[in-house]
Amino acid sequence: MKFLTLLFLLLYSCAFAQEKAPLYFKVYSLGTISKPLAFGPVDKSTELEFSKRKRSKFYQTPKGKKIVFYEKGAPTNDEGKLNIVGSATIPNTVKEPLLVFVPLEKKEDQPQKYDIVTVDDNPKNFSPGKSNFINLTKNKVALVVGKKDPKTIHIKPKNCQTYSLSKNHQGNLPFKLFINENKKANLAMNSYLFPSHTTRNIYFIWPKNTPHKNGNLVKLELLGQNEAQMKQDRLNLKNMQVQ
Numbered sequence: 001m002k003f004l005t006l007l008f009l010l011l012y013s014c015a016f017a018q019e020k021a022p023l024y025f026k027v028y029s030l031g032t033i034s035k036p037l038a039f040g041p042v043d044k045s046t047e048l049e050f051s052k053r054k055r056s057k058f059y060q061t062p063k064g065k066k067i068v069f070y071e072k073g074a075p076t077n078d079e080g081k082l083n084i085v086g087s088a089t090i091p092n093t094v095k096e097p098l099l100v101f102v103p104l105e106k107k108e109d110q111p112q113k114y115d116i117v118t119v120d121d122n123p124k125n126f127s128p129g130k131s132n133f134i135n136l137t138k139n140k141v142a143l144v145v146g147k148k149d150p151k152t153i154h155i156k157p158k159n160c161q162t163y164s165l166s167k168n169h170q171g172n173l174p175f176k177l178f179i180n181e182n183k184k185a186n187l188a189m190n191s192y193l194f195p196s197h198t199t200r201n202i203y204f205i206w207p208k209n210t211p212h213k214n215g216n217l218v219k220l221e222l223l224g225q226n227e228a229q230m231k232q233d234r235l236n237l238k239n240m241q242v243q
Contacts (some may be wrong), residue, residue: 006078023063023090024237025097026121028058030136030204030221033101034112037085038071047072055098055121055233058240064092067099071111073106086114096122102206103138116159119202123230129165136206137218140180141188147174150171155205165195177205179217188217199226 005007029050038045039061048069049056061067068087070076075084090097098121101114101213122219135141136196143153155161177189197200202223208216225233 009222021063022060023097024058024240025062025067025099027057027088027099027101028054028223029101030039030206031103035074037069038072038075039067039069042070042075042082043071048103050101055223055225058233060240069114069116074111083111085111086116088116088118090118094118094120094122095124096120100134100204114240118158123200123234126162126200128227128230129195130161130186130199131165131193131201131203132160133161133163133205136204137179138207139201141205141218142178142185144176144178145173165197167197169195177218177220186217188218189219189220191216192209199224200230201225 025139027048027050033048034048037108038047039059046059048059066087066089068082068084070083070085075083085102088097088099088165098119100117100119102117106112117133117134117136120126130211133143133153133155135157139158140157141155143155143161143163145151145153153161153163173193173195175189175191175193176187179188180186193200193201193203204221204223205218206219206221208219223228
């Protein structure tokens with residue numbers, strides 16, 4: 001009986017500690033953030049810092065809670081309620097979230113709002129030599145990667161698929177991107193990628209507001225990270241965890 005009691009207390013303390021453990025996350029923005037954003041209690045808010053083509057530093061928040069974001073300069077509306085411009089609930093399976101802010105169409109007399117996409121940025125699973133393709137369009141897309149023995153990758157909206165370089169790959173990588181509209185596959189982009197065995201890349205596929213008649217139908221934005229940057233990330237995270 002004493003053993004069972006001790007076991008119960010041990011399990012309870014572990015669960016309690018896990019619940020209290022902080023969550024560390026980074027942010028990235030597609031497009032310009034028009035006004036400073038923040039999260040946390042308004043009187044103790046933490047302002048986000050976005051860098052062009054780079055992941056942000058790590059931020060800390062209680063694990064298991066929904067993260068809401070608001071404009072730093074106007075956190076509440078006329079009724080005194082929090083003026084939420086975006087939110088994210090992190091699944092337990094995501095160990096190192098990267099929150100991607102995708103601007104939505106702005107409505108008149110309302111703050112700019114964002115769709116926030118959660119990417120698992122854990123280097124144990126997403127290592128150098130891998131490329132993650134994230135479909136931010138409203139349609140299914142297909143990537144045909146490579147010239148010899150091309151590989152076709154199908155990606156549903158708001159989903160991610162990974163492509164891994166072969167060990168002997170060198171140089172650029174031709175690809176074609178097709179977008180499925182009205183049950184028809186339309187060529188949306190025909191270009192080259194420049195992956196490397198020493199970097200990991202995220203490619204965001206998102207629609208153009210005004211696609212040119214004879215040009216690309218989508219935009220492809222690259223967020224890369226080399227081994228030195230990854231090593232610095234590990235050091236920064238370790239320093240935060242021991243504070």
